[in-house]
Amino acid sequence: MTNLHVLVVGGAGYIGSHMVKLLAKSGCKVTTLDNLVGGYRDAVLYGDFVLGDLADKGMLEKLFANNRFDAVMHFASFIQVGESVKDPSMYYFNNVSNTLNLLGTMRHFDVDKFIFSSTAATFGEPKYSPIDEHHPQVPINPYGRSKLFVEQILQDYQHAYGLKSVCLRYFNAAGADPEGELGERHNPETHLIPLILQAASGRRESIAVFGRDYDTPDGTCIRDYIHIADLCQAHWLALKSLLDGQQSQQYNLGNGHGFSVQEVIDSAKRITKREIRVTEAPRRAGDPAILVADSTLAQKQLGWKPCFAELDVILTHAWQWEQQMNHSK
Ligand code: UFG
Numbered sequence: 001m002t003n004l005h006v007l008v009v010g011g012a013g014y015i016g017s018h019m020v021k022l023l024a025k026s027g028c029k030v031t032t033l034d035n036l037v038g039g040y041r042d043a044v045l046y047g048d049f050v051l052g053d054l055a056d057k058g059m060l061e062k063l064f065a066n067n068r069f070d071a072v073m074h075f076a077s078f079i080q081v082g083e084s085v086k087d088p089s090m091y092y093f094n095n096v097s098n099t100l101n102l103l104g105t106m107r108h109f110d111v112d113k114f115i116f117s118s119t120a121a122t123f124g125e126p127k128y129s130p131i132d133e134h135h136p137q138v139p140i141n142p143y144g145r146s147k148l149f150v151e152q153i154l155q156d157y158q159h160a161y162g163l164k165s166v167c168l169r170y171f172n173a174a175g176a177d178p179e180g181e182l183g184e185r186h187n188p189e190t191h192l193i194p195l196i197l198q199a200a201s202g203r204r205e206s207i208a209v210f211g212r213d214y215d216t217p218d219g220t221c222i223r224d225y226i227h228i229a230d231l232c233q234a235h236w237l238a239l240k241s242l243l244d245g246q247q248s249q250q251y252n253l254g255n256g257h258g259f260s261v262q263e264v265i266d267s268a269k270r271i272t273k274r275e276i277r278v279t280e281a282p283r284r285a286g287d288p289a290i291l292v293a294d295s296t297l298a299q300k301q302l303g304w305k306p307c308f309a310e311l312d313v314i315l316t317h318a319w320q321w322e323q324q325m326n327h328s329k
Helices: 014-024 057-068 081-086 088-108 141-162 192-201 228-243 261-270 296-302 310-329
Strands: 005-009 031-033 047-053 071-074 113-117 163-169 171-174 207-210 226-227 249-253 279-282
Touching: 005 014, 014 031, 031 141, 071 088, 071 228, 081 088, 081 171, 081 249, 088 113, 088 141, 113 228, 141 163, 141 249, 163 228, 171 228, 192 207, 192 249, 192 261, 192 310, 207 261, 207 310, 226 310, 228 296, 249 296, 261 279
Parallel strands: 005 031, 005 071, 031 047, 071 113, 113 163, 163 249, 171 226, 207 279
Antiparallel strands: none
């Protein structure tokens, strides 16, 4: 697997930057392409960096003409459900149309291996739990639809053009680089764990719990938090599977254990040993009560096994990162 040249689109973002590090540490040559709308140049710790946008077909042509990529990993997308409802056009252009530009350029240059960041949001309201790959995909917002469209496009491209892909449907990506070099830095931040930790470090006054009247043991929503390092390992194994000749595939990625919002707050209190001010807020539109992944298929076919499944470990690494962010602000 050394001497591989991998293009990481969105390599300056949260998940992409951790992936760049894993690829480089594994001996690959890595090129990051990022428009820096949501990412940070200083998060790209390895390889070459190209500033550019997937809407720019000329830039893509040049990039592929100048490099012989063996595979492409695509992390660049908009990810906020609420925003996607308010401005669907933005989501369809960035998440679908721009991905078509990337796939078109890959075809033109005969690059036929693609790893795609998909999401639990492609399933919509859960019909059963945990959610496996047979669960119906009926997304309930433009964000989820934009990702499902690309999944379906990829199936057609495999049949018609032989472009092989793996779609990885993340549940709740969380945590940070165990070595403390990288972490989550969304702006604005909307995700539960960084918000709780910002409340612990004093960067934020409090954390609001969105609803305590769900049909769950403590009334708060349950999610399947998966450590960023485990997520990246799954991408690495997915890439290997394509290189070994496996056909296109889709996998759900989570730990198979759900934790409630209250349990995450309790874990954060244990780890940080700080006061965390909690306020109550109404339910957030579009939040299902429980989202938990069945990742048996990824475990069987890819040989994937999460190493950091414990919530306290996820919080420990995220806290290490939050303290660095707090000091450097
Ligand atoms: N929550 C709060 N307060 C907050 C933020 C979140 O109570 O301030 C709750 C949410 O209601 C939810 C849980 O914490 O129950 C997790 O929320 P996140 O926003 O961290 O994560 P989501 O489950 O909403 O989002 C994840 C991905 C998204 C993706 C979505 C699709 O992070 O990118 O799943 O289901 F769109």
